Amino acid sequence: MKILCRRTGKDTRHLWAIAMETIVGTILIVDDEPDICDMLNDCMSGRGFNCHTTQDPVYASELLRLHYYDVVISDISMPGLSGLELLAAAKAFSPASRVILITGFSARENLAQAIALGAFDYIQKPVDIAELTEAVFKAASGVGAALNLPTRAATAMLSNAKAEQVISETTRALIHAVEAKDPYTRRHSEQVTHYAVHFAQAAKLPPDEVNSIRLAALLHDIGKIGVPDHILTKPTSLTEDEFEHIRRHPALGADIIINITSLGKEAAMARHHHERWDGAGYPDGLAGSDIPLGARIIHVADSMDAMLMQRSYKKGYPVQKMLGEMLRCSGTQFDPDMVSLAANWCQQNPSKLILATKEAMAG
Ligand SMILES: [Fe+2]
Incomplete structure (x- = not known):
């Protein structure tokens, strides 16, 4: 069975295989919806990552102060602290962690801020697991330039x-x-x-x-x-x-x-x-x-x-x-x-x- 990435249309099985063989990374998953937290945890744990999840973004910022995570996957719209504020906290406490935000592309101001604050990627909901896994693999392995996101943003904004x-x-x-x-x-x-x-x-x-x-x-x-x-x-x-x-x-x-x-x-x-x-x-x-x-x-x-x-x-x-x-x-x-x-x-x-x-x- 092929596992196609929605963004690139490419079969991503080889990336998953490489990720499982070579990467032992830690991921912090932050989403106020418990079902999404569980789903992301199952997907990423199943691919060899060591995951922590929380539905509380304020607690997540505390975790970032105390622990190093290779990748942070965070929703943007959350009560208490937004994903953008959490991204800023991650950059302050743990600059080497790469942050992937999950939201819709409709909020263009968010997108500009996400680029400026140094987000690694910005994934549109509903989450395509192949797309997210590809982004997590790149983030955890250090593959991918800082320009991934603005380049994709420009393309995405064109669509409609x-x-x-x-x-x-x-x-x-x-x-x-x-x-x-x-x-x-x-x-x-x-x-x-x-x-x-x-x-x-x-x-x-x-x-x-x-x-x-x-x-x-x-x-x-x-x-x-x-x-x-x-x-x-x-x-x-x-x-x-x-x-x-x-x-x-x-x-x-x-x-x-x-x-x-x-x-x-x-x-x-x-x-x-x-x-x-x-x-x-x-x-x-x-x-x-x-x-x-x-x-x-x-x-x-x-x-x-x-x-x-x-x-x-x-x-x-x-x-x-x-x-x-x-x-x-x-x-x-x-x-x-x-x-x-x-x-x-x-x-x-x-x-x-x-x-x-x-x-x-x-x-
Ligand atoms: Fe110049």
Whole structure:
């Protein structure tokens, strides 16, 4: 008999066999419905896992404080403490435990929060045992990237709605998720969008391309969902290993965006927003006009905003210093045409610059 996973349609018997042979893991099962607790306990115990169950989420958070569990399977809607609060507790007391939430995909705000809080997976009720077992196997064995969940979320949100509404809702959910991880990224993405749209209009691009650049700019750093929090918000300089994590965000972001129907162009712009004109950028080392135009525009807008903004480790650059830096890197880091276009725009539209302090304009 085949055991098909509802999500992938694949036969999962081999995963179960491997799980039973190689994994001796502990699972904490939390659901206020006793029947579901019993059912999950029977299924997972039968597959070789050592399970604890409780219907009380407050007691579950105490257990997490005292014991290590490889995997936590939790309902979201429970009296006393929600599954999201329990997820936050798990991340605080036992960061290595992987949490699988069980609920319906209808609550999109929950989904955004689940992604931001670091849930490993999010399974829709009624629970498909093959789907849950596959997720538990991956969680217990350490298989599966942090992007499993946001990528699937984007796909799931597409299923029953019109494309435009979904794009806007998915974009909002993903941006909320990044904002919860790092408030700077949300503000930065909006400011980069502001500059990128003005530059695209100044370049006289047609309205559909301007709109495409607007969406890509909003989503360009979405891959930071997959960068560990302590690296993303580290106030001091990064080690080479930590910087390697940061360098993955454009490709990770593109992998998420590509799941949203009709956003192929935007995914490419997000993937290439750290490429350099001279080919020394990442992730693919593209050079010159091989880099999509939208990505070249976002790269200039991104760098400009990063220089102008104040961070915990640096002051915001004055406008003239920022422009000097852009010109210095014209033809190496940046497309020279985009630099002159951006510099002209800045000089003609000083009131549209978003600055850390008033003094920055005069500097
Ligand atoms: Fe970036």
